Amino acid sequence: MMKWLTCRLVGCLAVIAVVLAAGALLGGRPAAMAQERGSASAESESMDELWGDQGVELTEDNRSEWFRANKYGLFLHWGLFSQAAGKWEDTTYYGITEWLMWRGRIPVADYETLAGQFNPEAFDARAWARFAKQAGFRYIVITAKHHDGFAMFDSVHPFNVVDATPFGRDPMRELADACRDEGLGFGFYYSQYQDWHEINDWDGDLPRRDFAAVFEEKIVPQVEELCTGYGPLSFVWFDTPGAMTREQSMRLVDLVREHQPQALINSRVGNGVGDYSTYGDHEIPPRNVEGVWEAIDTSNNSWGFAWYDDIWKDSETIAHNLISVVARGGNYMLNIGPKPDGTLPADNVAFLEQVGQWLALHGETIYGAGPSPWGQRLPFGEVTTRGQTLYLHVFDWTPGGKLRLYGLDTEVRQAVLRDETQTALAFEQDDAGWLTVTLPMAAQPGLVPVVELTLAGEPEVDSRVVGLDHEHPTTLLSHHAEVAGCRHGKASWMETFGEWKHVITLDGWQDGGTARWPVIPHAAGRWAVEIEYNAFDEADASDFALTVEQHGQTTDTANIHLLATTGPRGHMAPSTHFNTPRYRFMNRRVAVIHLETPGPYTLTLQPRNGVKASGPEIHAIRLVPLD
Ligand code: JFZ
Numbered sequence: 196m197m198k199w200l201t202c203r204l205v206g207c208l209a210v211i212a213v214v215l216a217a218g219a220l221l222g223g224r225p226a227a228m229a230q231e232r233g234s235a236s237a238e239s240e241s242m243d244e245l246w247g248d249q250g251v252e253l254t255e256d257n258r259s260e261w262f263r264a265n266k267y268g269l270f271l272h273w274g275l276f277s278q279a280a281g282k283w284e285d286t287t288y289y290g291i292t293e294w295l296m297w298r299g300r301i302p303v304a305d306y307e308t309l310a311g312q313f314n315p316e317a318f319d320a321r322a323w324a325r326f327a328k329q330a331g332f333r334y335i336v337i338t339a340k341h342h343d344g345f346a347m348f349d350s351v352h353p354f355n356v357v358d359a360t361p362f363g364r365d366p367m368r369e370l371a372d373a374c375r376d377e378g379l380g381f382g383f384y385y386s387q388y389q390d391w392h393e394i395n396d397w398d399g400d401l402p403r404r405d406f407a408a409v410f411e412e413k414i415v416p417q418v419e420e421l422c423t424g425y426g427p428l429s430f431v432w433f434d435t436p437g438a439m440t441r442e443q444s445m446r447l448v449d450l451v452r453e454h455q456p457q458a459l460i461n462s463r464v465g466n467g468v469g470d471y472s473t474y475g476d477h478e479i480p481p482r483n484v485e486g487v488w489e490a491i492d493t494s495n496n497s498w499g500f501a502w503y504d505d506i507w508k509d510s511e512t513i514a515h516n517l518i519s520v521v522a523r524g525g526n527y528m529l530n531i532g533p534k535p536d537g538t539l540p541a542d543n544v545a546f547l548e549q550v551g552q553w554l555a556l557h558g559e560t561i562y563g564a565g566p567s568p569w570g571q572r573l574p575f576g577e578v579t580t581r582g583q584t585l586y587l588h589v590f591d592w593t594p595g596g597k598l599r600l601y602g603l604d605t606e607v608r609q610a611v612l613r614d615e616t617q618t619a620l621a622f623e624q625d626d627a628g629w630l631t632v633t634l635p636m637a638a639q640p641g642l643v644p645v646v647e648l649t650l651a652g653e654p655e656v657d658s659r660v661v662g663l664d665h666e667h668p669t670t671l672l673s674h675h676a677e678v679a680g681c682r683h684g685k686a687s688w689m690e691t692f693g694e695w696k697h698v699i700t701l702d703g704w705q706d707g708g709t710a711r712w713p714v715i716p717h718a719a720g721r722w723a724v725e726i727e728y729n730a731f732d733e734a735d736a737s738d739f740a741l742t743v744e745q746h747g748q749t750t751d752t753a754n755i756h757l758l759a760t761t762g763p764r765g766h767m768a769p770s771t772h773f774n775t776p777r778y779r780f781m782n783r784r785v786a787v788i789h790l791e792t793p794g795p796y797t798l799t800l801q802p803r804n805g806v807k808a809s810g811p812e813i814h815a816i817r818l819v820p821l822d
Contacts, residue, residue, distance in 0.1 A: 318537025344392025382430025436465025601662025680708025
């Protein structure tokens with residue numbers, strides 16, 4: 196999400212693509228982002244209601260409440276691009292499969308031949324909806340029309356699934372009905388600005404029309420078809436607003452409001468007029484984000500089905516991602532690229548079903564749960580909340596190990612392991628601000644074990660000082676630092692298969708610049724210092740000092756030498772979608788520091804011998820306990 200960019204470019208799609216690479220086709224962050232933070236207020240309600248199990252009905256007045264109650268959505272990218280699966284004639288275009296038409300500069304008439312082959316006879320909308328329900332998803336958003344302009348629904352525009360394919364059915368209607376029967380939310384993805392079937396810069400036979408005409412002739416009528424023909428919708432999910440005017444964005448919003456007043460509209464409708472914000476693809480923000488927002492992600496690396504992409508995220512990774520997004524305050528919408536025959540990839544489904552089994556036991560810690568009062572990941576895992584309850588999700592389970600949390604000011608009444616034993620766990624809260632929970636001497640119970648803490652009141656946490664655990668590595672994020680003479684920045688780029696990467700950084704280093712983190716070790720000891728950073732050749736071998744101070748006195752200094760990570764500042768391989776700059780963040784162990792007495796310290800990172808080319812981009816410092 197790059198809110199500082201506003202796209203004013205029209206016409207040339209090549210230019211637009213470059214701008215997309217920089218993220219500008221995304222909508223700006225909507226005004227709704229400034230809204231109040233959600234909290235599960237009604238403690239007295241039954242658990243089912245608190246879990247959002249049909250407890251919150253989606254109406255015009257409680258869109259954000261419904262959204263927050265449901266947390267986990269299934270995104271589906273399905274269309275003619277699935278038929279091609281990343282390959283056109285003899286060439287595989289690795290990455291961002293649903294952009295095949297653009298990448299292959301395929302003329303409209305040639306691309307239309309895919310419709311003649313599209314016949315997903317194994318498609319069973321009820322089976323998809325049942326799977327989604329079992330996997331713990333609360334809503335589905337599916338591509339009704341992607342950038343290739345092909346309508347996966349019955350439309351007056353002839354380039355559609357009913358009129359142009361041997362399949363001849365309307366899968367959107369079947370899925371809408373099936374979702375309603377399963378009690379799942381349902382919505383359409385609709386690409387409102389990019390429609391390469393109507394406007395592109397490579398097909399000489401295409402009549403030259405401007406967007407304003409296409410908007411009136413196709414976009415508005417199709418959005419109306421989707422809003423009037425498929426029953427109540429939970430979402431209309433727009434994408435890549437490009438050079439849409441505010442009036443055009445508002446036309447679409449008004450249209451949705453008129454027919455579907457309860458439906459949520461995402462920020463990519465453009466011009467800051469949506470209900471909630473969509474983060475950059477594949478991005479989980481490292482620190483809590485206020486307002487109503489979602490992170491979107493893929494199960495493998497591409498959105499649309501790709502014949503070569505079997506790089507599935509396993510169930511543990513997906514569960515961790517979901518938990519982390521909820522702990523940051525958002526919703527997680529995870530994508531599957533269905534196959535051209537209408538089935539879902541089997542490995543993909545199997546991993547998601549395992550997550551569903553975990554959610555069947557621990558849904559209470561996710562659906563409608565509040566964000567972590569610590570504002571970022573803790574060394575052992577993630578925290579979510581519900582009223583006076585804290586859920587500690589243990590990502591790193593050691594039998595008999597300790598979970599340490601620093602800065603909780605509220606009294607803990609009890610700690611219980613959320614498994615079938617419901618074992619009460621020993622815990623201790625000391626005067627220095629540490630809470631220590633002792634795990635049982637047992638093998639890891641389930642996909643992600645959860646410890647439930649009951650507090651004497653709503654959690655109050657001082658999260659400014661980072662507690663250094665001496666059993667788990669602790670991460671000091673760039674954005675947690677107080678800076679002078681360097682900046683909080685962010686690097687975003689697209690990798691081989693179209694997956695975006697986003698990394699927050701400290702960059703723009705000047706001579707004498709500093710980044711400072713307040714930390715407090717749980718016990719005296721030595722920590723290995725690892726730095727995750729990117730340094731282009733020009734900034735190679737930057738020298739830094741990491742100073743350890745207590746009560747204004749320097750107690751230790753480590754000298755740090757950061758070698759280039761990337762080779763020459765270059766571009767991605769030619770097989771890649773866009774020519775975005777190549778970043779290569781690496782985690783390197785660079786020093787050892789000593790923290791020998793109790794109490795808080797300040798760690799200061801500072802360049803030593805003059806900064807070259809504004810220095811490296813530093814994502815985080817990781818302190819790994821050695822004692
Ligand atoms: C868009 C589409 O172009 C893509 O095909 C897919 O449908 C995805 C869900 O959305 O791609 C984007 C849009 C914005 C960003 C990244 C990918 N962004 O700004 O980070």
